[in-house]
Amino acid sequence: MQVINKICRCDNFATTAKNSLTTGSTPLSLRCMNITRFSLAAVFASSVLLTGANGQTTATTDPVGYVTVGITAGTGTTKKNTLFSVPLMETEEITGQVAGTITGVTANTISNTDAGWTAAALSQPATPFLIQITSGAAEGRLFLISSSASTGGAIAGTANTGTTVTVSSLDAVQIDLTTLGIVAGTDTYKIYACDTLSSFFGTPETTGIIGGPSSSTADSVAVVLNGAVQTYWYRTDVTPNRWSLVGPGNRDSSNVALIPNYGVQYGRIGSSALSFVVTGQVPTISREAEIKNSGTTLLSSFWPVDSTLSQLGLQALPGWVAGATAAVSDTVVLTSGGNAFTYWYTGANWRRVGPGSSNFDTTVISLGTAIQVGKKGTAAGYTALNQAVPYDL
Numbered sequence: 001m002q003v004i005n006k007i008c009r010c011d012n013f014a015t016t017a018k019n020s021l022t023t024g025s026t027p028l029s030l031r032c033m034n035i036t037r038f039s040l041a042a043v044f045a046s047s048v049l050l051t052g053a054n055g056q057t058t059a060t061t062d063p064v065g066y067v068t069v070g071i072t073a074g075t076g077t078t079k080k081n082t083l084f085s086v087p088l089m090e091t092e093e094i095t096g097q098v099a100g101t102i103t104g105v106t107a108n109t110i111s112n113t114d115a116g117w118t119a120a121a122l123s124q125p126a127t128p129f130l131i132q133i134t135s136g137a138a139e140g141r142l143f144l145i146s147s148s149a150s151t152g153g154a155i156a157g158t159a160n161t162g163t164t165v166t167v168s169s170l171d172a173v174q175i176d177l178t179t180l181g182i183v184a185g186t187d188t189y190k191i192y193a194c195d196t197l198s199s200f201f202g203t204p205e206t207t208g209i210i211g212g213p214s215s216s217t218a219d220s221v222a223v224v225l226n227g228a229v230q231t232y233w234y235r236t237d238v239t240p241n242r243w244s245l246v247g248p249g250n251r252d253s254s255n256v257a258l259i260p261n262y263g264v265q266y267g268r269i270g271s272s273a274l275s276f277v278v279t280g281q282v283p284t285i286s287r288e289a290e291i292k293n294s295g296t297t298l299l300s301s302f303w304p305v306d307s308t309l310s311q312l313g314l315q316a317l318p319g320w321v322a323g324a325t326a327a328v329s330d331t332v333v334l335t336s337g338g339n340a341f342t343y344w345y346t347g348a349n350w351r352r353v354g355p356g357s358s359n360f361d362t363t364v365i366s367l368g369t370a371i372q373v374g375k376k377g378t379a380a381g382y383t384a385l386n387q388a389v390p391y392d393l
Contacts, residue, residue: 063282064091067304069368071266071274072338078269079220080338083370085263085300086200088280092129092193095121096162099134099190104164105182108172110143110189111164119161123147125154125255128194131165132285135188137181140286140386143167144194144257152198152255153245170259173226174290174382192281197221197232197243198254200276204234210270213237215246220267223256227295232256261289263298263370268338278368286388291317293379299371303390309334310361311390314373315345317383321376322347333372334365 067087074080091098096116104111110131122129125147133141146157146168158166167177201221204211211234212218218233232253235244244250258264268274282304291297291314301307314320314332322345323329329344342353343360350360365371 064280065282066277066279067367068275068277070276071268072335073271073273074219074267074269074338076269076271079267081335081340082266082268082338083263083298083333083335083372084266085302085368085370086195086258086260086278087300087302087304087367088278089260089283090193090195090280092191094118094129094191099188102133102182102184102187102189104184105177107176107178109164109166110177110182112189113163115163117160117162117165120148120159122165122191123157123159125149125151125156126196126198128154128196128255128257129165130192130194130260131167132190132192133180133182133187134190134285136183136186138187138288140288141175141180142259142261142287142289143171144259145191147255151252152196152242153251153253154255155257170225194260195258196254197256197258200258201234201243203241204236207276208270208272208274209234210268211236211241217269219269220246222265222267224262224296224298227292227297229296230256260302261287261300263300265298265370265372276368284389286386288384288386290382291373291385292375293319293381293383294375294377297373297375299373299385301365301367301369301371302387304367305390306367307365307390308361309343309350309363309365312365312371313385313387314371315350317385319375319379319383320345326351326353328376330376331374333374334363334369 069084069087071084072080072082095118097112097114100112100115102110103113122145128147129145131143131145133139144155144167145160146166147154148159150156155168155170157169160166201207201209203209210219213236215231215233220231220233222229222231231246232243233246235242235250242252243254245253283302287302289299291299309332315322321330324346326342326344332343334341334343343350350363351358352360
């Protein structure tokens with residue numbers, strides 16, 4: 001039996017806890033919680049009415065719990081890729097209003113005159129936060145709050161004040177907040193904590209990831225940010241060891257945020273599979289995620305239930321290109337067992353490149369996976385994908 005210890009933030013955030021998790025096989029990465037741990041199957045049994053692929057149960061309260069998501073094993077010398085995302089929202093106690101009413105909005109700021117936040121507390125590089133709009137025309141929009149410094153690869157900008165947060169430049173490039181129809185004095189928000197490369201994927205000692213002096217000999221994590229691919233690995237030839245960016249200087253990237261709307265491509269070189277236990281709150285409102293109008297977006301599956309390719313709704317996006325072949329169509333790439341499969345929409349149904357059935361509408365999108373979306377052409381900007389909650393609350 002192997003005992004894995006990890007220091008991580010607890011949901012009550014007043015303290016830091018050290019948890020031990022015993023497993024008979026692979027190491028697990030675990031967000032800490034100050035409540036009894038239980039599976040989402042048990043949570044849903046008492047909290048929601050699911051209408052997705054996993055069956056139906058009834059509910060009355062906002063559900064919290066955990067799910068287990070996995071990474072396919074490599075060969076020891078050759079990597080296998082898994083498109084991976086982090087389901088569940090990470091809650092945390094902060095000074096001031098975690099949820100409240102928006103009293104002001106600019107192109108890149110959101111304010112609440114009664115918030116009572118501690119200045120810069122929501123903008124620490126190692127402990128990033130998200131703000132989600134929870135009502136109105138912009139319901140489901142999720143933004144990373146800018147950091148006070150670029151330490152560890154964090155996105156630096158303007159630190160929060162007692163009443164105002166600034167969204168990161170990552171989000172500001174995509175959207176002007178004043179165009180979203182947010183109504184000051186009426187619409188509401190909620191703040192969540194956000195995982196980083198370091199806090200989620202940990203170290204070889206805590207989670208079983210493979211580190212090394214170069215990305216070619218270690219596990220790697222690739223993230224697509226506004227169409228640009230950035231790849232990271234856990235570097236072991238520096239002191240202290242750290243997550244680093246592949247590129248000139250191999251800069252420290254321990255604090256790179258893992259945005260729940262988007263996924264990563266995990267390249268596993270280790271010959272054993274990895275499992276990650278994710279704890280948190282089940283999303284209870286619709287989500288809106290930005291899809292780049294040309295190029296690649298790594299979209300998370302987001303919801304802690306399975307769905308299907310047709311249920312994603314990508315084919316209904318304005319400007320989605322359907323066609324007789326994948327070569328002339330927008331595409332979706334999914335991974336299974338380390339293998340990649342490409343799909344396109346004909347205008348009538350989803351098909352897969354290669355032999356097999358002509359209808360792949362019911363292809364399962366498993367929880368904890370990510371979807372590589374490839375948009376043809378050269379169109380600028382982004383289109384919002386709106387997805388309703390796939391279970392009844």
